[in-house]
Amino acid sequence: MPDRLCAKTKALWDEVVANLGLNVEAWAWQGTLMWLIRMKKKKRGRLPCQIAVNEFVEFINGNALIDTTSLGFKFSWSNKRHGDKRMVQKIDRILVNQKWIDAATGWRSKILQWRISDHSPIVGWFTAIPKPHNIPFRFKKHWIKHESLKEVAKQKPGRTPEDAHRKVMKKLKRLKEVLKTWSWETFGDLRKKKKRVTEDLERIMKEQEEDPFNVQLQERERNKEEELNGILDTEAAQWRQKARVSEAFEGDRNTAYFHALHKLRMNKALIRKSERRWNHT
Numbered sequence: 033m034p035d036r037l038c039a040k041t042k043a044l045w046d047e048v049v050a051n052l053g054l055n056v057e058a059w060a061w062q063g064t065l066m067w068l069i070r071m072k073k074k075k076r077g078r079l080p081c082q083i084a085v086n087e088f089v090e091f092i093n094g095n096a097l098i099d100t101t102s103l104g105f106k107f108s109w110s111n112k113r114h115g116d117k118r119m120v121q122k123i124d125r126i127l128v129n130q131k132w133i134d135a136a137t138g139w140r141s142k143i144l145q146w147r148i149s150d151h152s153p154i155v156g157w158f159t160a161i162p163k164p165h166n167i168p169f170r171f172k173k174h175w176i177k178h179e180s181l182k183e184v185a186k187q188k189p190g191r192t193p194e195d196a197h198r199k200v201m202k203k204l205k206r207l208k209e210v211l212k213t214w215s216w217e218t219f220g221d222l223r224k225k226k227k228r229v230t231e232d233l234e235r236i237m238k239e240q241e242e243d244p245f246n247v248q249l250q251e252r253e254r255n256k257e258e259e260l261n262g263i264l265d266t267e268a269a270q271w272r273q274k275a276r277v278s279e280a281f282e283g284d285r286n287t288a289y290f291h292a293l294h295k296l297r298m299n300k301a302l303i304r305k306s307e308r309r310w311n312h313t
Contacts, residue, residue, distance in 0.1 A: 058131040062154060064109075064124050097127045101154055104142035108152040124154050169208045173269055175215065184214045222267050229260045 092099075101108075101124070108124035111117070126141040133139065141156035175181050187210060219225075233256040240249045 058129065058135040060126060060128045060132050060136075060156070062124075062126045062156070064151070092127065096130055098129075098133065099125050100128055100139065100141045100156070101126050101143055103140060104144055105152060106143075108143050108154065110150055124151060126154055126156055169212070171211075172215065175211070178218060180214075180218065184210060219266060222263060222270070226260070226263045226267065229256060229263060232256055233260060 091097075101122075107120040107122050109121045111119045113119070122143075124143070128136075128139065136158055138158050139156065141154060144153045144155060185207065233253065236249060236253050236256060240246065240253065243249060
């Protein structure tokens, strides 16, 4: 016979979506989910209610939520028993939506060590990420698709030292500066370019509403759509590389997802760096 709590989960998630509008405003939720235990998040104990698990996963995926409790301890609850009777589970979470990640720069959350209570405290905080001055140069994958890259790479440098090692290093240093300049001149500020092309396309489509059979407007619309698709592909490739996702996502244009992964990865790296600094002091 299914658990009564399991039977109520669907209504709970529907109520949360209706009351909070998860996809409208920046939103974060912290809570304890006693009956929603996935097997890989649980050691020992009875099996979870599979219906409740499926509804919870559907709730997370359907609203593009992210569990940010990736720092600290793996489990957030223990029954405090000894030997084979010990159970540990991750039943406490902080869920946030994409707009929260965008608005809350440097947001992270962490499962702390439990002490008296059987539950571990979870803390969340904002960590501003200062832009470093010495950003390492990285070759961008989307450069390869541009037809002028070969010509830029073939440009002959000026005089170089005779020493072979110094000669190679000098050439690479000059090539780096050439590629950075070429990238900015070729691709520019993608956000501004995307905004401009989107507005142009919207204007053309409004003109077509008044004159839907105008061949020139149709041609302009097609050209603008191709230009916008190129910008979107380049933008997605940039965030995909920054997020360091698997090659299985190659060609996927889920820019918001890659952006969120990149932010979370950068925040986690900064926290580790801060923790090392504290350990040395």
